[in-house]
């Protein structure tokens with residue numbers, strides 16, 4: 001198939017594009033900074049182009065002649081305006097552009113916990129964006145709601161690994177919050193398998209791994225990978241909120257915000273587990289060693305972000 005993937009330069013996008021390329025698809029990847037996604041350039045069938053995907057005319061041009069569009073664009077931190085632009089306005093523009101140029105298949109990345117009534121703007125806007133695309137006439141849509149995603153290059157367990165290198169004692173906001181982490185290659189497979197599976201049209205799939213962990217348990221697992229037993233101090237509710245507030249003043253990369261705190265108030269789990277039609281979900285214990293394999297290259301994104309390039 002000929003595919004256009006928005007947000008393809010991110011963590012999930014890189015794994016998904018690599019899988020799609022290995023399955024023989026042609027993939028067009030619009031991005032903001034071509035230099036940032038150099039590793040994709042060498043993949044067979046992958047074309048990278050710098051574009052403004054918020055401009056409807058550019059979207060129409062990108063989607064012309066394409067069989068399916070995949071929208072992975074998302075942010076975890078920002079103002080309400082920024083969240084709305086990325087999670088609601090953009091999906092609406094994507095759906096309209098698909099209609100206008102005759103693309104009939106759209107895969108949409110949402111998030112577990114998406115809820116129009118949530119206190120978290122992230123979760124509210126994810127719900128609104130999902131609603132925008134699910135009911136567009138003539139468009140066959142499948143949406144995915146993963147719990148937190150782990151795998152080579154993630155910024156979740158990867159961040160824990162960085163923190164543990166710095167401190168033997170870690171006060172952990174939201175330490176009791178529960179997640180059901182899902183492996184990035186399982187998420188990629190769910191997207192890739194859905195493309196030509198008519199049964200998935202109109203569905204919203206929760207994507208969760210085989211086990212539920214608290215945040216504190218996940219941090220202990222990361223410590224064990226590096227042979228460390230850090231003292232993890234899960235903070236209570238009031239202290240977690242205060243910590244999140246304090247972290248909002250930290251310049252550069254955000255560790256946590258009050259919006260993340262609100263999102264963590266509800267368990268990020270799916271009782272039905274990983275959908276059977278996409279195969280078996282990978283155990284975290286079986287692959288977590290990827291954290292040790294992080295090469296110096298993995299720091300490049302952090303350096304670029306710090307230099308605002």
Ligand SMILES: NC(=O)c1ccc[n+]([C@@H]2O[C@H](COP(=O)([O-])OP(=O)(O)OC[C@H]3O[C@@H](n4cnc5c(N)ncnc54)[C@H](OP(=O)(O)O)[C@@H]3O)[C@@H](O)[C@H]2O)c1
Pocket residue numbers: 006007008009010011012013031032033036053072073074075086109110111112145146147148149150156
């Ligand atoms: N990772 C998880 O644990 C997780 C869990 C649940 C749901 N999700 C969802 O999965 C999707 C992908 O997540 P990810 O971890 O791959 O995120 P990521 O690494 O941060 O990638 C996000 C992508 O979106 C693009 N993007 C962000 N803001 C943009 C904007 N204003 N205009 C244009 N492009 C923009 C980024 O482009 P640049 O490279 O130019 O910045 C990047 O390609 C997101 O929708 C996220 O909400 C992720």
